[in-house]
Amino acid sequence: MIKPAIPANESQRLAALQRYRILDTPREQEYEDLVTIARTICGTACGAVTLIDRERQWFKSMQGLEGEQTPREDAFCAHTILRPQELTVVEDARLDARFSGNPSVVGDPHIRFYAGAPLLSSDGYALGSLCVFDSVPGVLGQRQADALRALSRQVGRMMEMRMLRHELEHHQQEHDWYEARLGEYYLQLEQVNSELSEQTRTDPLTGLSNRRALATALSEAIERAGEVPPAVAIVDIDHFKLVNDIHGHAEGDRVLTEMAGVLRAQFAGRGMAARYGGEEFVILMPDTPLQQAELQCQYLRESVGLLPIGLPVTVSIGLAAHRAGESPQDTLQRADSALYQAKQDGRDRVVVAT
Known part of the structure; x- marks a missing residue:
């Protein structure tokens, strides 16, 4: 020595x-x-x-x-x-x-x-x-x-x-x-x-996968898809800015971690949930028919509304199934457009991309 x-x-x-x-x-x-x-x-x-x-x-x-x-x-x-x-x-x-x-x-x-x-x-x-x-x-x-x-x-x-x-x-x-x-x-x-x-695959706050990990998983799910293409849903916490503004960022972080817990419980072993950024999350559902994916999203929406966190929290969800020939980003963009429509229609709802 x-x-x-x-x-x-x-x-x-x-x-x-x-x-x-x-x-x-x-x-x-x-x-x-x-x-x-x-x-x-x-x-x-x-x-x-x-x-x-x-x-x-x-x-x-x-x-x-x-x-x-x-x-x-x-x-x-x-x-x-x-x-x-x-x-x-x-x-x-x-x-x-x-x-x-x-x-x-x-x-x-x-x-x-x-x-x-x-x-x-x-x-x-x-x-x-x-x-x-x-x-x-x-x-x-x-x-x-x-x-x-x-x-x-x-x-x-x-x-x-x-x-x-x-x-x-x-x-x-x-x-x-x-x-x-x-x-x-x-x-x-x-x-x-x-x-x-971008150098790690896990979101430090929620413990969910991050955007980079999601991109990799979505590309892989599309490549190995059989007759049933993967479905993706973008989930946005309604009026989340008000939570931070009124109750503070610590309370906002608590809402995000509670939301992550619901996603983890519902989709563990049957897909992937990732924090996409801010108050947005993305759910990847491989080999899931669109109708079944919509039911899962509706169940998620109802589960979030019942969270015992002392705040009225709802989510809006845009859902899309991958189409042959389109890129992963195209699929996410269609889900995002559906999410925008859900917000325009009054929030607290699921909209399926056409």
Whole structure:
């Protein structure tokens, strides 16, 4: 085992870390979500957001293991910060002189694979790492490496926003300027989130498949369809914007997760339900006659209306069966036109595309 060296700019690096005022703060869901996405993309059991303090490695997020910190001299991420512009990838720690005698390698949790992307401050100092690791050897593909870098940049932006919020509390006279800066960072985060959602096949909020996974499944269902073509339905929660505006986004998220639960229960093993975007969901029903698909949609509509969530929630549904010769997108477009007609006709109904 080779203990990690101390960076030449250590005093400046530690000063940059302290400016963020993040050490020893509670866990936050935003960081947990990014680690979950990193683990999903890289296919590992464990992941973490780590910060390297003077003598310790502290975890802002840790998944797959317990604990809040470890000695710096034992930290894989203490090696990662030595190369701020590079990913550190260890395919088998037993074969790497830096880690072969590490307590986490020879004992629990028996780390073998590790990949860490440095977390950089706005002025370029390596503060820690977004890392994934596992107890079995592994490799990191190029797309996985690109995604891990993108996620580490997003963690950095979240830390920047956190620091800006503290500055806002102490500099109210400059409120408008700081608010504009926060807005810029939020827009950047939304853009990165959009990119990341295309790199994973699961919607983080609902646990359903996402748009990318649906596109693949629909194409495959069309290719292997027999005499009965697949049917697709687009489901839209009626007046969902009012839920967010009146009750708040947390309540809106609750409605979305309840809706996902109904879809999962009704179509598990008999098709696929995906979150298409916002309050829209898509149901794929392979080998399902159109009349039967319409009955299933009617049953879904009635089930949603009976949800015990304390809010009057209804859905409008547009249904279409795939036609020979048309593309998957054409089928979805016809279902979307039927959905539009359902809304025009008064909502809370199913309309079948002609």
